[in-house]
Amino acid sequence: MSEKPTPKPKAQLDAEFSELYRAHLRDVYSYAYYRVGNHHDAEDLTEQTFLQAYRHFERAQRESRGRPLRPWLIRIAHNLAANHYRDRSRRPASSIDDTQPITAPHTTEQLVEGREELGRILDGVRRLPDDRREALIMRFALGMDNREIARALDRSDGAAKVLIHRAIKQLQEMLDEDASGALLAESAHGNSTDAAREDLGAHERTPGR
Amino acid sequence: MNEALPNFELLLREALAPVEPPADLVERVEGALEAITELAAGELEAWELSAMRDPRNWARPAAALVAGGAAGTALVLLRARRRAQRTPRHGLRATRFEQAAERALKDLAEETRKQTRKLLDRR
Numbered sequence: 001m002s003e004k005p006t007p008k009p010k011a012q013l014d015a016e017f018s019e020l021y022r023a024h025l026r027d028v029y030s031y032a033y034y035r036v037g038n039h040h041d042a043e044d045l046t047e048q049t050f051l052q053a054y055r056h057f058e059r060a061q062r063e064s065r066g067r068p069l070r071p072w073l074i075r076i077a078h079n080l081a082a083n084h085y086r087d088r089s090r091r092p093a094s095s096i097d098d099t100q101p102i103t104a105p106h107t108t109e110q111l112v113e114g115r116e117e118l119g120r121i122l123d124g125v126r127r128l129p130d131d132r133r134e135a136l137i138m139r140f141a142l143g144m145d146n147r148e149i150a151r152a153l154d155r156s157d158g159a160a161k162v163l164i165h166r167a168i169k170q171l172q173e174m175l176d177e178d179a180s181g182a183l184l185a186e187s188a189h190g191n192s193t194d195a196a197r198e199d200l201g202a203h204e205r206t207p208g209r
Numbered sequence: 210m211n212e213a214l215p216n217f218e219l220l221l222r223e224a225l226a227p228v229e230p231p232a233d234l235v236e237r238v239e240g241a242l243e244a245i246t247e248l249a250a251g252e253l254e255a256w257e258l259s260a261m262r263d264p265r266n267w268a269r270p271a272a273a274l275v276a277g278g279a280a281g282t283a284l285v286l287l288r289a290r291r292r293a294q295r296t297p298r299h300g301l302r303a304t305r306f307e308q309a310a311e312r313a314l315k316d317l318a319e320e321t322r323k324q325t326r327k328l329l330d331r332r
Contacts, residue, residue: 014246025238029230043234050238054245121224140218141225172217 007058017057021050024073027142031074034137035081037126045084049077070144071151078134078152124174132167139164 008016028049032042053060053076060072125133131153138144138152150160 017242021238021242025230025235026227029234030227033228034225039231042228043231043237046230046234047238047241051241051245054242117220118224121220125221125225136221137225140221141227168217168221171221 013058016061017054020069024070027070028073028077030141031077031137032081034141035077035134045077045080048080049073052076052080068148071148074138074142074152075154120175120178124171127174128167128170131163132170135160135163136167136171
């Protein structure tokens with residue numbers, strides 16, 4: 001016969017929840033922002049995540065057996081975001097509101113190039129399948145390790161590792177394809193411009209016209 | 210691009226830089242959490258009204274009052290810290306934190322006084 005654990009006093013639970021909230025507000029907001037693609041929905045999602053977390057905090061603490069609760073928080077946000085899209089049958093906003101500012105010093109030219117490159121990467125992340133996109137957000141925006149990501153996505157550690165590897169690979173391939181597509185388009189555009197120029201030249205050179 | 214995986218990961222880290230939550234969101238979430246705590250206190254009051262007829266339960270609301278006051282403390286202190294963070298002027302930060310904490314403790318004392326008065330009125 002197992003004895004039920006004595007519940008913690010509410011004061012202690014509240015204090016611990018406040019700690020959790022302070023420690024992970026930025027994580028939850030960052031996840032929400034990259035997940036939904038705009039600040040407005042990200043704010044709603046963050047608020048709902050913490051309210052739901054507060055309601056189930058005691059049980060989560062009991063069941064976590066001392067493990068960090070960040071994956072649990074992110075999982076709540078993940079489920080809420082999934083419900084949000086399921087209910088409204090919509091995908092994340094067409095593009096992320098704005099590219100994050102680059103903090104390292106750059107020349108203006110480098111800054112513009114850097115922003116463009118980061119913009120292309122963000123756009124690529126947005127086009128990935130949901131689970132791959134989320135794994136990348138957790139790894140790179142939140143700095144979560146494979147174990148944490150596995151817990152947040154309810155997978156094994158190995159599956160999380162493979163998921164991240166595949167997500168990075170697919171993203172690189174997409175960006176490579178985009179880059180070669182752009183080169184092709186540019187060269188096709190260049191060719192047609194040259195041809196037009198030649199036509200125009202021939203036209204201009206045609207005697208008697 | 211494929212050859213330079215670590216560089217690509219660095220770029221990914223830069224592209225997916227963490228996003229600071231806006232200040233009004235902090236207010237909003239903390240406000241909502243405080244409202245929930247107050248709601249819980251409201252439920253406790255409803256229980257008290259029915260239970261106070263039994264003298265065996267008289268000790269319980271008093272304990273709940275203490276616990277409730279302490280429960281609010283976490284959120285009140287959180288608010289105090291936030292007030293202090295809003296005033297990052299050099300040299301004044303510590304003083305301002307003390308002032309904010311003092312204000313927060315006054316809020317807490319006032320709330321405890323109200324709760325005690327309510328309990329005494331009911332007897």
